[in-house]
Amino acid sequence: MEVVVALSFAFLVFPFPSAVGALSSNYYDHKCPQFESIVRGAVEKATSNDKTVPSGLLRMHFHDCFIRGCDGSVLLNSKGKNKAEKDGPPNISLHALYVIDNAKKALEVECPGVVSCADILATVARDAVVVSGGPYWEVPNGRKDGRISLASDTRQLPAPVFNISQLKQNFAQKGLSTKDLVALSGGHTLGFAHCSTFQNRIHNFNATHDVDPTLNPFFASRLRSVCPAHNKVRNAGAPLDSSNLIFDNAYYKLLLQGKSMFSSDQALLTTPKTKELVSKFASSRKAFERAFVSSMIKMSSLTGGEEIRRDCRVVN
Structure with missing residues (x-):
């Protein structure tokens, strides 16, 4: 406590x-x-x-x-x-x-x-x-x-296999900008990813490569050891970043090192604007936190609904 x-x-x-x-x-x-x-x-x-x-x-x-x-x-x-x-x-x-x-x-x-x-x-x-x-x-x-x-x-919902065009379109449909996309992706600084969400990057990536060549080789090897091609271990996976219980900007630093989990993470490095934002947030935790707060307020202001539920699991 x-x-x-x-x-x-x-x-x-x-x-x-x-x-x-x-x-x-x-x-x-x-x-x-x-x-x-x-x-x-x-x-x-x-x-x-x-x-x-x-x-x-x-x-x-x-x-x-x-x-x-x-x-x-x-x-x-x-x-x-x-x-x-x-x-x-x-x-x-x-x-x-x-x-x-x-x-x-x-x-x-x-x-x-x-x-x-x-x-x-x-x-x-x-x-x-x-x-x-x-x-x-x-x-x-x-x-x-x-x-x-x-x-x-x-x-x-945006999928972990989305490319940058799909991500931008998905966020734009909610009135969220490219900066919001990069800032909110920083939420991946907390949490855990199951093998199924990044399996596409470490096995049978494409006709030429078994592993996504943008992944750091040692990082990819570690992921493959945790998530073999025919993984049968329920809930197997890996932490989303090296300090996955602490809210910080490590996600962006690791992304630049080829140590991201999802294709959608790697996608943030595929356009000049998004890569510039990743670099900015990697170098300044304060800049990331300011952008994250702004984007969270913006996202959480997307309203809907018409009642005050007495029980959150069922309608009145």
């Missing part, structure tokens, strides 16, 4: 205007004054028991926002013949949903019917970054929860 508390103070503060569209950074000041502390407590408690919680929460928020906006639809359970987002192929490995459940339960006691699951998810993502030693920012709130969640919609 001491590590978590120490990390929670290791942040930089980046102010921004109090409102983004219909959202406001002081939305719960009077409606639910304990909102921030309850959510932060849920994240810190969970992280003290499981250091992989922050990466799970950050990824979950990203996956939520890229489908119908940030409306908490990724939290809904499948029902009957309807397969929900969380059961779509890219989301099978999502974890730490219980953190949102725990925060919601406490908030329903403190201020029933006031706080949306979408706002909880946006705020736990921020707190996940902070507890991992990253920057703090004020999260604009006031989102509503969505009532629609379809596994088929997870095809809208």
Whole structure:
């Protein structure tokens, strides 16, 4: 617990205007004054028991926002013949949903019917970054929860095999820029990648090369030892970067060294503009954190939904 508390103070503060569209950074000041502390407590408690919680929460928020906006639809359970987002192929490995459940339960006691699951998810993502030693920012709130969640919609999520054109188009459809793309990719500084997400780079890459030639040979060899061609070890994989429990700019440094995990990571080096941004963020953690905060606020302001759920897993 001491590590978590120490990390929670290791942040930089980046102010921004109090409102983004219909959202406001002081939305719960009077409606639910304990909102921030309850959510932060849920994240810190969970992280003290499981250091992989922050990466799970950050990824979950990203996956939520890229489908119908940030409306908490990724939290809904499948029902009957309807397969929900969380059961779509890219989301099978999502974890730490219980953190949102725990925060919601406490908030329903403190201020029933006031706080949306979408706002909880946006705020736990921020707190996940902070507890991992990253920057703090004020999260604009006031989102509503969505009532629609379809596994088929997870095809809208950017895939780890995307090239730069596909990535740019995918982000542009959400109103996000090339800079947002490169900055948000830095979220890969936290977490773990399963073999299936980078297998294409280390086995049968193309007709000429078995391994992606842009990969550092020693790094590729290590990945191949963990993920053999016919890997049968469930949940086998590798950390996304060398300090995968700490929010820093190591992701960009490793990318420039040929030690990235996904084809979509390597794609960031294939155009002058994106490569320039990668180099900038690799050389300056502060520049990365400022860009990341700006892009997170922009992404989390993609709103949708129409209700305040009493239970984050089911519609009212």
